[in-house]
Each structure stands twice: as structure tokens, then as C-alpha cells.
Amino acid sequence: MQLTSVVLGASLALMAHAVPFHEHSHSHLHHARNADKFPIHITNNCGSDKEFALYQITGDFQMLQMSAGRKICNGETHTLHAPFTGLGLRLSGNADWPTGDQWNPQALAEFGYSSYDGMDGTAYNLSFMEGAAEDIGVSITPDNKECGPKSCTSPSTCGLSQGWTNPDQTADGSPADTVCYHGKTGFSVVWCPSS
Numbered sequence: 001m002q003l004t005s006v007v008l009g010a011s012l013a014l015m016a017h018a019v020p021f022h023e024h025s026h027s028h029l030h031h032a033r034n035a036d037k038f039p040i041h042i043t044n045n046c047g048s049d050k051e052f053a054l055y056q057i058t059g060d061f062q063m064l065q066m067s068a069g070r071k072i073c074n075g076e077t078h079t080l081h082a083p084f085t086g087l088g089l090r091l092s093g094n095a096d097w098p099t100g101d102q103w104n105p106q107a108l109a110e111f112g113y114s115s116y117d118g119m120d121g122t123a124y125n126l127s128f129m130e131g132a133a134e135d136i137g138v139s140i141t142p143d144n145k146e147c148g149p150k151s152c153t154s155p156s157t158c159g160l161s162q163g164w165t166n167p168d169q170t171a172d173g174s175p176a177d178t179v180c181y182h183g184k185t186g187f188s189v190v191w192c193p194s195s
């Protein structure tokens, strides 16, 4: 919780910095907006079509849909863009569910802005809380090779450092949470990875 408020404070400070951009021309503004996003390359390997979207849990615990639902056929890839300074972002492969049902247990790739000691970047983790489908695994690989990949082929075989399957993992120092402190980087996410 303390870390969250530090991170929130940092992103508010960043927003204050970004204000002068609004005085620039439209094309600059457009450019600045794109510059504030990072790509998430999604591959669906699950054997059937799935619908994906990015959601955000806000500071006051509202579930917001951040991108239009996008059907990805089995074996295909699609890229969406997420706000670099966004907190509580989660990619769902169940975007055919109503927004309120996004709270249900499911496989998720989660992202959030983080800054620490003059560095910043994106925190990322995999989450499969109790009740998530046994046959849906997810892997996440940062484009920046200095930041390690994570993969779980199933919630039941998911290692402590690879994904969240139980909130009690905080007792072990939250090894499932990693931050890529290299500024903005993209991520490749595979639904139903083979390893």
C-alpha cells in the first residue's frame, strides 16, 4: 500500500511535467500521446479464438475497460498499447465477459508504472487466483532482454517466482512481482504457452 502511494505520487508529478505539451500543436500532442504508451504483443495459442482487452483497477477500486475488446484467432497475434504511467493495468483474455465480471478469477498479465531511486519502468506479473481455469497458462517476455520472462503453463504448476496463485505469496517477499527499470519497454504475452 505504501509503495502504491509513492508510485501514485510519482506519476502525479510526471503528469504535472507533461502539462506544457498541451500548449503545442495538435501533431505534437498526438506524438506525445503515442510516446506515453508501451506495446503489448498478444499471441493466442489456446486452440480456440479468445477476446482480449486491457482493463485498469483505479485507486478507488473501479474496474475500467481501457481498450476495445479484440478477438484474436488461435495462432494469431495482435498488438495493443498501454499507458506507460498507468497503474493497476491488466490484460484479460475474457473480454467477452461484462466489465463487472472482470473481478472473477482468471488468468491475467498485469502491468503498472513504477519508479525508484531515479529509475522508472514497468512492473509486471502473472496472476491466476483460485478459481482461474486450469487449462489457461500465460507467459510474459519483456522486449528488453535485461528483464526476465515469466511463464506458467497452468495455475497448478505455477512457480512462486513465476506467477500469483495465492495472495499469501507476499509472505515470501512477493517473488512473482518484477519491475523492468529500463524506462519504456514492450512486452510479448502468450496465452497458453507451450513451456
Ligand SMILES: *[C@@H]1O[C@H](CO)[C@@H](O)[C@H](O)[C@H]1NC(C)=O
Pocket (backbone or CB within 6 Å): 087, 088, 089, 110, 111, 112, 113, 123, 124, 125, 127, 164, 177
Ligand atoms: C501485479 O502487478 C500489478 C501492476 O503493477 C499490481 O497492480 C498488482 O498489485 C500486482 N499483483 C500482486 C498480486 O501484487
